[in-house]
Amino acid sequence: MGIQKIRNIGIMAHIDAGKTTTTERILFYTGKSHRIGEVDDGSATMDWMEQEQNRGITIVSAATTCFWKDCQINIIDTPGHVDFTAEVERSLRVLDGAVAVFCAVGGVEPQSETVWRQADKYKVPRLAFINKMDRIGANFFEVVQEIEDKLKASPLPIQIPIGSESDYKGNIDLIKLKEIHWNPDDQGSTFELKEIRDDLKDLANKWRENLIDKLSAFSDEITNLYLEGLDIPEDLIMSVLRQETINQSILPVFVGSSLKNKGVQPVLDGIISYLPAPEDIKEIEALHVKKDETILLQRTVKENPSGLIFKIQQDKEAGSLCYVRVYSGEFKSGSPVMNANKRKRERINRLLRMHSNHHEQINSVSAGDIAVIVGMKMAQTGDTICSEGFPVILENLEFPEPVISVAIEPKTMSDQDKLRTVLDTLQKEDPTFKVSENEETGQLIISGMGELHLDVLVTRITDDYKVEAKVGKPQVSYRESITKTVTHNEVFNRVLAGKENDANITLKIEPLPRGEANKFTSTIPKNKLPANLVNAVERGVTNALQSGTLMGYATINVGVTLTDAIYNELTSSELAFETAGALGFDNACRKAAPVLLEPIMEVDIMCPPEYVGDVISQITQRGGMVNSMESRPAYELVKAQTPLVKMFGYTTSLRSQTQGRGTFSMEFSHFSAKSE
Numbered sequence: 001m002g003i004q005k006i007r008n009i010g011i012m013a014h015i016d017a018g019k020t021t022t023t024e025r026i027l028f029y030t031g032k033s034h035r036i037g038e039v040d041d042g043s044a045t046m047d048w049m050e051q052e053q054n055r056g057i058t059i060v061s062a063a064t065t066c067f068w069k070d071c072q073i074n075i076i077d078t079p080g081h082v083d084f085t086a087e088v089e090r091s092l093r094v095l096d097g098a099v100a101v102f103c104a105v106g107g108v109e110p111q112s113e114t115v116w117r118q119a120d121k122y123k124v125p126r127l128a129f130i131n132k133m134d135r136i137g138a139n140f141f142e143v144v145q146e147i148e149d150k151l152k153a154s155p156l157p158i159q160i161p162i163g164s165e166s167d168y169k170g171n172i173d174l175i176k177l178k179e180i181h182w183n184p185d186d187q188g189s190t191f192e193l194k195e196i197r198d199d200l201k202d203l204a205n206k207w208r209e210n211l212i213d214k215l216s217a218f219s220d221e222i223t224n225l226y227l228e229g230l231d232i233p234e235d236l237i238m239s240v241l242r243q244e245t246i247n248q249s250i251l252p253v254f255v256g257s258s259l260k261n262k263g264v265q266p267v268l269d270g271i272i273s274y275l276p277a278p279e280d281i282k283e284i285e286a287l288h289v290k291k292d293e294t295i296l297l298q299r300t301v302k303e304n305p306s307g308l309i310f311k312i313q314q315d316k317e318a319g320s321l322c323y324v325r326v327y328s329g330e331f332k333s334g335s336p337v338m339n340a341n342k343r344k345r346e347r348i349n350r351l352l353r354m355h356s357n358h359h360e361q362i363n364s365v366s367a368g369d370i371a372v373i374v375g376m377k378m379a380q381t382g383d384t385i386c387s388e389g390f391p392v393i394l395e396n397l398e399f400p401e402p403v404i405s406v407a408i409e410p411k412t413m414s415d416q417d418k419l420r421t422v423l424d425t426l427q428k429e430d431p432t433f434k435v436s437e438n439e440e441t442g443q444l445i446i447s448g449m450g451e452l453h454l455d456v457l458v459t460r461i462t463d464d465y466k467v468e469a470k471v472g473k474p475q476v477s478y479r480e481s482i483t484k485t486v487t488h489n490e491v492f493n494r495v496l497a498g499k500e501n502d503a504n505i506t507l508k509i510e511p512l513p514r515g516e517a518n519k520f521t522s523t524i525p526k527n528k529l530p531a532n533l534v535n536a537v538e539r540g541v542t543n544a545l546q547s548g549t550l551m552g553y554a555t556i557n558v559g560v561t562l563t564d565a566i567y568n569e570l571t572s573s574e575l576a577f578e579t580a581g582a583l584g585f586d587n588a589c590r591k592a593a594p595v596l597l598e599p600i601m602e603v604d605i606m607c608p609p610e611y612v613g614d615v616i617s618q619i620t621q622r623g624g625m626v627n628s629m630e631s632r633p634a635y636e637l638v639k640a641q642t643p644l645v646k647m648f649g650y651t652t653s654l655r656s657q658t659q660g661r662g663t664f665s666m667e668f669s670h671f672s673a674k675s676e
């Protein structure tokens with residue numbers, strides 16, 4: 001399959017917009033799935049993890065391949081829940097385009113905004129699909145307007161609905177200027193194109209005019225034809241649409257009802273016609289690890305293979321399944337491969353192409369494509385694999401630091417080793433999941449992005465891996481910082497193994513603005529202090545940063561400058577300077593008014609208008625600050641910032657306060673000085 005014929009796409013949506021239902025229809029129409037699995041009876045093909053079925057939400061992003069017309073579409077499923085940010089980010093990093101599914105009733109919900117921002121960050125070209133046109137309250141044009149207002153996108157309807165709610169009949173294709181009607185007898189597999197009814201002609205012409213008008217801003221050819229009153233060829237419209245979708249200056253909008261089997265095939269056509277092939281996207285940057293210099297790697301022309309591991313799943317029989325997106329060259333089954341991050345050689349035992357309910361063995365996988373590698377032992381999500389002769393590191397995935405932890409211990413001591421193995425496996429799969437040990441109590445602590453995230457992981461430990469474990473109460477992960485600038489002189493002098501060890505350093509430490517990474521610099525002229533001793537001080541400071549002086553949490557937002565040092569060629573050692581660095585930093589912090597920082601969350605609460613007052617007073621009681629309130633068609637949206645520690649158990653209290661009608665989502669915002 002030529003690279004022009006491949007599309008790596010994601011389907012993104014907030015919970016309940018109908019992503020799974022739409023994916024199911026896609027798999028059905030592309031002929032890979034023989035019956036339509038319904039989400040509600042828990043048989044959906046993509047939601048294959050038992051737990052997902054119980055919870056009715058999609059957690060795992062699996063890559064699934066299907067074929068439409070003469071193209072291969074690799075669908076990377078992206079979860080919509082913000083507790084699974086890492087899953088979303090890792091899939092966005094490897095996709096070339098996405099279909100954003102919106103609900104025709106709910107429109108742009110706060111969670112769609114979160115996922116949208118993430119897709120903006122990775123510059124992913126998108127199509128929009130406004131689903132659920134059959135539901136009561138569906139309003140296509142209002143959602144288009146909301147996409148423009150709230151997401152600051154430029155939505156451009158390519159199709160419009162004929163009727164809505166129970167009267168939703170089909171679509172008008174604004175390019176072909178025809179009505180499309182799906183056949184209810186074969187689950188919408190076939191459809192008919194009809195002339196536009198007289199009473200719909202005005203509406204169709206209005207939106208066709210809008211389409212041509214918007215496109216003419218990007219094409220003189222369209223403008224001229226339009227001004228001369230001539231026909232504008234379909235392929236001209238489509239090629240301008242493709243170009244501007246890839247440039248992200250236009251968001252083509254499709255419409256339908258996946259559940260009623262209407263409107264899905266045009267989205268598949270749209271994926272092929274408007275979303276980019278892997279080679280339509282700019283080159284990526286890679287770091288040549290051998291020469292330590294940044295070079296540009298063309299995604300397609302270079303022969304040397306390189307690929308990014310974006311997902312790891314454990315299979316009871318096959319072991320680690322490593323999902324790889326290949327950026328250059330080709331990987332072959334049975335050949336050796338280099339893990340550039342681990343600097344280790346591994347072997348590709350087998351290569352698989354995953355379909356939603358089966359897999360197929362393949363011999364090789366080339367640039368632009370996605371496959372699963374079986375046989376690698378050391379790989380972790382985010383690692384680059386490449387050939388030994390040409391080691392490169394592709395841009396690493398960025399993952400947020402976990403903000404919440406619980407202690408975990410096995411019910412019986414005999415399960416201790418098993419629990420550690422399982423935790424190790426889960427850590428490889430999910431970079432936002434961290435395992436550590438409390439030095440004082442020896443307890444194992446697991447940390448993640450939110451209560452739901454840890455909840456899901458604990459259920460996997462107990463149900464999938466059958467390790468009975470007890471978990472403690474969730475705890476917040478704090479950080480430490482300083483509030484004053486301080487200069488401190490540290491003198492270290494000790495006789496170790498009969499040898500004198502001397503160091504005398506002066507450190508200036510200062511608070512940095514929120515969000516800025518810790519920084520170490522030296523202002524001592526190079527001829528006054530050897531570089532290895534400067535490095536030794538830096539090592540000492542870096543170690544000391546890991547555990548703060550107040551409660552042992554990591555220190556953040558601190559700038560450290562080595563301003564002066566005295567050294568003696570005979571007695572000064574690296575060990576002495578490293579120790580002075582660590583002690584000096586700790587002592588300086590004590591003088592610099594250290595503070596404990598706590599995670600503050602961005603909380604979006606949705607509830608019917610009659611509960612807004614209660615919701616706000618409860619958020620205020622929990623130490624939160626309400627930033628804004630917005631009225632949406634079906635509910636009110638309250639946006640607030642609240643300390644994470646005050647949000648434990650909020651799900652239950654919101655539910656009881658709003659008689660089950662309120663929901664909320666929460667995302668890490670920043671660390672801030674703890675109020676009490």
Ligand SMILES: Nc1nc2c(ncn2[C@@H]2O[C@H](COP(=O)(O)OP(=O)(O)OP(=O)(O)O)[C@@H](O)[C@H]2O)c(=O)[nH]1
Binds near residue numbers: 021
């Ligand atoms: N009326 C109507 N309901 C739909 C439509 N599409 C999906 N649904 C229903 O909406 C609910 C959510 O659909 P899903 O496909 O699970 O949504 P999702 O976005 O995958 O949700 P998560 O897996 O939780 O992220 C289910 O009850 C579906 O049956 C539609 O076109 N019309």
